[in-house]
Amino acid sequence: MKNLTIVIFRIFLYGILIAPMVLFMLYAFSERWFFPAPLPTSWTTNIVTRMLNDPRTTSGLFISIGIAMLVSFLSLLIGFPAARTLGLRTFRGRQIAWLIFFLPTVVPPLAVGMGLNILFLRLGWSGTLFGVILAHLVPTLPYTIFTLSGVFSRYDENYEHQALVLGSSRLRIFFTVTLRLVFPGLIVAALFAFLISWSQYLLTLLIGGGKILTLPMLLFSAVSGGNPTSIAALSLLFVAPPVIIIAASARFLVQHGNTIREQY
Amino acid sequence: MAPAILVISLLFGASILFGLAQSFGLMTGTEQETISFEAYRNVFSGQGPAGREFWSSLGFSLWVATASTLLSAIGALTIAIWLSNNKGKSQQTDTLALNWNLAFPHLVWAIALLLFFSQSGLLARFTASLGLIQTPADFPILVKDRSGIGIILDYVTKEIPFLTLIVLAVLRSQAENLDIVAENLGASRWQRLWYITIPQVLPSLMAGSLIIFGFVFSAYEVPAILGVRYPRMLPVLALDFFLNPDLNSRAEGMVISFVITLIVMIVAIISLRGEKEGTQE
Amino acid sequence: MTKIELVELKKTYPGSHQPVLNHLSLEIHSGELVALLGPSGSGKSTILKLITGLESPDEGQILFDGKSILPVAPNKRGAILMFQKAYLFPFLNVEENIGFGLKVQGANPETIRAEVKKMLNLIGLPGVKKRKPSQLSGGEQQRIALARALILQPKSMLLDEPLSSLDTEVRVNLQEAIRRIQQELGITTILVTHDLNEAMGMSDRTALLINGQVAAIDQPMKLFTKPPTQSSARFVGVSTFFKGNLANGVLTTDFGKLSVNTNGHHAESALFAIRPEHIRVQTEPEINTLQGVVTDCMYRGEYIEYQVEIQSLTVRARVPMPAPVIPHGENIYVYFPPEKLFEVSQQ
Numbered sequence: 091m092k093n094l095t096i097v098i099f100r101i102f103l104y105g106i107l108i109a110p111m112v113l114f115m116l117y118a119f120s121e122r123w124f125f126p127a128p129l130p131t132s133w134t135t136n137i138v139t140r141m142l143n144d145p146r147t148t149s150g151l152f153i154s155i156g157i158a159m160l161v162s163f164l165s166l167l168i169g170f171p172a173a174r175t176l177g178l179r180t181f182r183g184r185q186i187a188w189l190i191f192f193l194p195t196v197v198p199p200l201a202v203g204m205g206l207n208i209l210f211l212r213l214g215w216s217g218t219l220f221g222v223i224l225a226h227l228v229p230t231l232p233y234t235i236f237t238l239s240g241v242f243s244r245y246d247e248n249y250e251h252q253a254l255v256l257g258s259s260r261l262r263i264f265f266t267v268t269l270r271l272v273f274p275g276l277i278v279a280a281l282f283a284f285l286i287s288w289s290q291y292l293l294t295l296l297i298g299g300g301k302i303l304t305l306p307m308l309l310f311s312a313v314s315g316g317n318p319t320s321i322a323a324l325s326l327l328f329v330a331p332p333v334i335i336i337a338a339s340a341r342f343l344v345q346h347g348n349t350i351r352e353q354y
Numbered sequence: 355m356a357p358a359i360l361v362i363s364l365l366f367g368a369s370i371l372f373g374l375a376q377s378f379g380l381m382t383g384t385e386q387e388t389i390s391f392e393a394y395r396n397v398f399s400g401q402g403p404a405g406r407e408f409w410s411s412l413g414f415s416l417w418v419a420t421a422s423t424l425l426s427a428i429g430a431l432t433i434a435i436w437l438s439n440n441k442g443k444s445q446q447t448d449t450l451a452l453n454w455n456l457a458f459p460h461l462v463w464a465i466a467l468l469l470f471f472s473q474s475g476l477l478a479r480f481t482a483s484l485g486l487i488q489t490p491a492d493f494p495i496l497v498k499d500r501s502g503i504g505i506i507l508d509y510v511t512k513e514i515p516f517l518t519l520i521v522l523a524v525l526r527s528q529a530e531n532l533d534i535v536a537e538n539l540g541a542s543r544w545q546r547l548w549y550i551t552i553p554q555v556l557p558s559l560m561a562g563s564l565i566i567f568g569f570v571f572s573a574y575e576v577p578a579i580l581g582v583r584y585p586r587m588l589p590v591l592a593l594d595f596f597l598n599p600d601l602n603s604r605a606e607g608m609v610i611s612f613v614i615t616l617i618v619m620i621v622a623i624i625s626l627r628g629e630k631e632g633t634q635e
Numbered sequence: 636m637t638k639i640e641l642v643e644l645k646k647t648y649p650g651s652h653q654p655v656l657n658h659l660s661l662e663i664h665s666g667e668l669v670a671l672l673g674p675s676g677s678g679k680s681t682i683l684k685l686i687t688g689l690e691s692p693d694e695g696q697i698l699f700d701g702k703s704i705l706p707v708a709p710n711k712r713g714a715i716l717m718f719q720k721a722y723l724f725p726f727l728n729v730e731e732n733i734g735f736g737l738k739v740q741g742a743n744p745e746t747i748r749a750e751v752k753k754m755l756n757l758i759g760l761p762g763v764k765k766r767k768p769s770q771l772s773g774g775e776q777q778r779i780a781l782a783r784a785l786i787l788q789p790k791s792m793l794l795d796e797p798l799s800s801l802d803t804e805v806r807v808n809l810q811e812a813i814r815r816i817q818q819e820l821g822i823t824t825i826l827v828t829h830d831l832n833e834a835m836g837m838s839d840r841t842a843l844l845i846n847g848q849v850a851a852i853d854q855p856m857k858l859f860t861k862p863p864t865q866s867s868a869r870f871v872g873v874s875t876f877f878k879g880n881l882a883n884g885v886l887t888t889d890f891g892k893l894s895v896n897t898n899g900h901h902a903e904s905a906l907f908a909i910r911p912e913h914i915r916v917q918t919e920p921e922i923n924t925l926q927g928v929v930t931d932c933m934y935r936g937e938y939i940e941y942q943v944e945i946q947s948l949t950v951r952a953r954v955p956m957p958a959p960v961i962p963h964g965e966n967i968y969v970y971f972p973p974e975k976l977f978e979v980s981q982q
Contacts, residue, residue: 096436100448106511107454110466113476117469125474125490126482172358190359194366196622198572200589201611204596205369208376228365235358252722255687256736257710257787270726289459292574292593306461313579318469329462336457340450 114329117322141323147308151327154288154304157219161226161287162280168227169234169279176235177242191232202228203296210297217301225297226290230283237282241275274342281335288331377608393605397613404606407584407591412613414585418502418577419570422509427563429510430517435551437518438525449522452515460512464579467508471496497580504580505587513566520562524555557628564625568618588614637699637790637823639663639686644695646681655681657847658695663791665700666821668814669852670834672870673844679827682844683793686825687716699790713790717797721776723768729755729779730764736787754782757816774805781813791823799830810837831871835859843867850982860910864982868908875914875950877976881905886976890945891925895976906981913975914952916941916967924968929961943969 117123118138120130141147176187194202206225207216215221249271253263269276291306298307305328312321379390399405437448458466470476478493487493497504536550577587586594588610596607641661647654655678663669671679684690686697688709697704704712723732731738733754734747742750755761758778768776777797784792794813798806814837817824828834834841835855842852843862851858851867862868865876879888881902886893895907920926927950931942939958943950950969961967 099433099436100451103448103451107451109470110458110463113466113469116476126479126487128476128479128483168358168361187359190363190366194362196568196619197366197370197615198589198611198618200572200574200592201373201615202366202369204376204592204608204611205371205373206365207596209368209372224365227361228369231358231362246720246722248718248720249722249724251687251689251716252718253724253735253739254689254709255712255714255716256739256783258735258739259710262739267724270724285456285459289461291461309461309465310578313465313468321465322469325462325465329458332459333457336454340453 110329111326111333114322114326117318118326120319137319138323138326141320141327146303147324147327150303150305150308153219153302154306155331157223157226157302157304158284158287160223161230162283164223164227165230165234165283166276166280169231169238173235173238174242177239178245178247191235194228195232195236199229199290199292203293206293207296216297217299219302221297222294222302222304225293226287228293229290230286233286234279234283237279238272238275241272241279245272277339278342281339285332285335373608373612377605377612379605393609397606397609404595404603407586408588408610410585411588411591411610414502415571415588415614418505418509418587419567421502422506422513422570423563423567425506425510426513426517426566427559429514430521430562431552431555431559433514434518434521434525434555435547438522449519452519452522455512455515458512460508460573461575461579463512464508464576467504467511468497468579471504471507472498498582500582500585502577502581502587505577508576508580509566509570517559517562517566520558521555524558525551560628561625564621564628568621568625571621572614572618636665636821638665638701639791639823639825640696640698640701641682641686642696642698644682644685644697645693646678646685646690647693653847654693655847656685656692659844659848661842661849661852663823663825664839665823666818667839668817668824668826668837670826670828670838670841670855671844672828672831672834672841674870675829677844678847679829679844680795683716683795683825683827686712686791686793687714688712689716713787714793715784715787715789715791716793716795717777717780717784719796719799721768721773721780723771723776723779723783725768727768728764729766729768729771732768732779733764733783733786735783740787750786751782754786757785758782758812772805773801774809777801777809778812781816785816785820785822788820789822791825792817794824794826796828798833799828806833813837843870845870861977862908862979864980865906865908866982868979873908873910875909875911875948876979877907878981879905879907890948893923893925893971893976894973895978896974897978904981906979907976908979909971909976911940911951912938912953912955913972914950915970915972916943916952916954916961917970918967920968921970923973924970927967927969929963929965929967931963932961934960943967945969 116130119133119135121132121134121136123130172187172191175181176184176191203225206228210216210221210225213221215224249267250263253267254260258266289306290304291310294302294304294307298304300307305324309321309324309328312324315321377393379393380387396402396404397408400409455463468475472478473490473493473495475497478487478490481487481493482490496507532550532554533546536546541549572589574589574593577590581587581590592607592610592614594607595603595610598604598607639662641659644656644659645654646656655676659678659682661669661682671682673679681690685692686704688704688707691705699712699714704714723729724735727735730748730751733751737747737750751764752761755764758781760775760778760782763771763775763779768779771779780797797813798809801809810833826834826837838855840852841855841858843850843858845866850870851863853863858867859871862871862873868876877886877888877890877893879886879893881887881895881897881900883901884894884897886895886905886907893907916929917924925945927943927945929941930944930949931940933940933942935953936956938953938955939960941952941954941961943952952969
């Protein structure tokens with residue numbers, strides 16, 4: 091009896107997990123689907139192919155990928171040394187540093203975006219990729235730093251000392267020892283910085299000023315357009331990278347999933 | 355360390371500073387050059403378009419955030435306790451399954467709900483083919499409804515896995531042995547649940563719930579997709595004012611966004627306190 | 636073969652008032668194994684970190700064969716440190732771990748493979764080279780760490796309690812292995828430990844570190860039986876001290892007169908000590924006995940430990956088995972053999 095309920099629950103749980111994908115596919119590939127038919131009466135790939143051939147969509151896809159990758163890379167580059175210091179050392183002002191990184195995780199992107207909007211307008215960064223990337227760093231950088239500093243707080247520097255006394259140079263130690271030891275955490279941090287940037291709507295809207303059209307921007311305009319088929323097709327495209335990323339990093343997630351607290 | 359601090363404090367600090375300036379009517383693109391509290395007056399007075407909608411929006415935001423948080427917490431606690439009682443090979447699979455919801459950003463989850471629960475959505479079609487309803491209009495309004503049910507539904511389904519993972523982590527790391535000790539001392543199943551399990555997970559559950567509250571209270575995407583024209587949640591209202599072609603209302607949008615920030619900050623501080631107490635035990 | 640000299644080393648960690656090392660000097664002969672023994676915080680590990688270059692001294696010099704190594708980078712010093720944990724790189728297998736040092740020197744793969752094989756035989760673990768560190772026991776891991784150090788033919792080895800986390804049997808086994816290999820290869824070695832037996836059993840000389848200075852250094856047996864100062868005596872297990880006026884080979888204490896072996900010098904205030912296993916208990920008074928009351932009597936396997944109160948003084952005596960069990964409150968006489976009482980300085 092008890093076993094049965096848990097089996098049913100699991101079926102339900104896994105059902106919910108694949109439901110969005112199934113739902114999007116149903117709509118995206120439907121040609122004729124009048125109410126109250128439970129399934130489309132005829133199917134087509136036209137909508138999806140047309141979307142994939144639409145230069146607006148393809149450029150949106152590439153801009154999104156490009157921004158997210160750059161943001162993720164910059165977050166790691168800037169965040170790594172800070173995370174290491176924060177995770178391994180106690181120093182004067184540590185609390186203040188922690189607070190500086192913590193505040194942007196609390197203050198909503200709405201407030202940050204509205205504030206930066208006017209500043210970037212004056213600096214001429216509005217509507218530029220540079221401005222959007224910079225704005226995306228505000229939520230991703232603290233996230234990267236906290237994930238990595240969690241990794242470093244469990245990190246044992248003696249591995250590095252051991253390599254040093256065995257004759258390794260500092261540079262070599264960084265690449266052959268340090269990076270390899272923190273690799274899983276690094277992957278998780280990079281992927282989630284990517285995802286946070288990937289699904290960012292507000293900051294792109296407020297800084298991009300309608301000139302930088304990432305996928306979330308297109309998705310929002312599709313939603314206000316109200317055509318379920320094109321909404322679903324765009325959603326499929328939008329959700330593909332996160333789904334692939336989460337599936338690929340499943341192994342790391344089981345170990346590091348508990349540190350993921352960021353919402354996006 | 356230094357580059358990260360520089361980047362964050364410059365961007366973040368500047369955004370707050372410029373936001374403040376705008377809320378006082380400066381740099382909004384109008385000719386105004388002196389500090390004015392007009393926007394604050396307009397928002398808090400309860401009169402005029404900004405004021406009237408502000409108070410109802412605040413109430414609506416509080417309702418949605420509170421309901422989402424409570425339902426998520428109750429759901430997560432139940433599922434986590436239940437899952438931890440049923441151990442076995444599927445433990446890792448469960449963790450994975452719960453993590454899977456990370457693959458669907460809020461934006462896309464809201465769209466999925468829209469397609470599924472709307473009056474012409476998949477659920478309505480199933481109901482109709484079962485003969486329970488005849489036309490789309492017979493189906494209850496579950497999304498884009500005036501009481502925020504669609505929004506709450508979105509957050510609850512998305513946050514239950516998130517919170518469940520947090521509670522499960524605590525349960526799996528420590529609660530087990532204490533549970534055995536309590537059983538050995540003669541506590542019944544319900545007594546163990548009430549006296550041992552729940553007090554142990556409570557600090558993390560509280561901290562996690564407050565994170566959710568703060569997020570729901572300040573997020574834009576979900577209410578923008580699943581909400582109605584009136585009442586609107588505060589972030590939607592703030593952005594609408596901010597992007598209004600009438601430059602005078604920018605300041606009002608900024609004021610509303612500061613109100614959101616302030617409330618979220620208070621919640622975050624409470625959450626941090628709770629977490630600290632939790633870890634000291 | 637390298638002689639190591641530590642000259643007037645001083646080191647204070649930031650944020651602390653007390654120096655960990657306070658003008659410490661120590662000379663380790665070529666090929667010698669010196670054990671550093673001392674309470675925690677006495678600066679034992681700091682010395683090793685200074686020699687390897689993981690820390691720098693505030694003052695003083697470190698010389699290898701008379702040449703300062705302070706300007707030399709930590710990875711070029713040829714002083715290899717082994718920690719309490721093996722710190723095998725978890726992402727490398729045994730062979731790659733042992734070969735790590737040669738690889739960073741740019742040795743060719745053939746040489747590395749041959750050397751690794753030699754090392755695995757030396758440490759008595761042939762046939763594990765493809766395993767990952769996580770598949771090895773704690774003792775095996777430390778052996779691999781030892782091989783990883785030895786493959787570089789280091790000038791010196793610095794062992795920071797490498798065995799303290801191991802089970803007794805494995806530990807004794809490894810103590811013997813390390814000592815054998817160290818003597819075979821003649822590597823100048825410093826062993827930091829808080830285990831008296833380990834220091835005694837493995838070292839050519841043992842140095843006692845107290846308050847950042849060398850309180851005593853000598854061959855283990857001499858240090859054990861005749862520690863020079865009161866604090867070092869306490870550290871090697873001496874708990875009975877007599878203070879008094881010394882004249883004509885007789886020490887006049889508050890508890891009575893004791894004859895002692897001296898070279899005939901006199902002192903207003905002299906301090907004598909005796910090891911617990913040299914004290915005897917008996918029922919009859921004799922010369923050099925003091926009367927006392929038994930307050931405790933504990934069976935310890937190889938000996939019985941009596942706790943006797945002689946007025947305000949508590950004396951512990953260890954008598955090897957077979958020895959009688961004496962009930963509490965019994966009046967007995969404690970015998971202090973004159974030739975076993977030795978003078979210590981009052982530090």
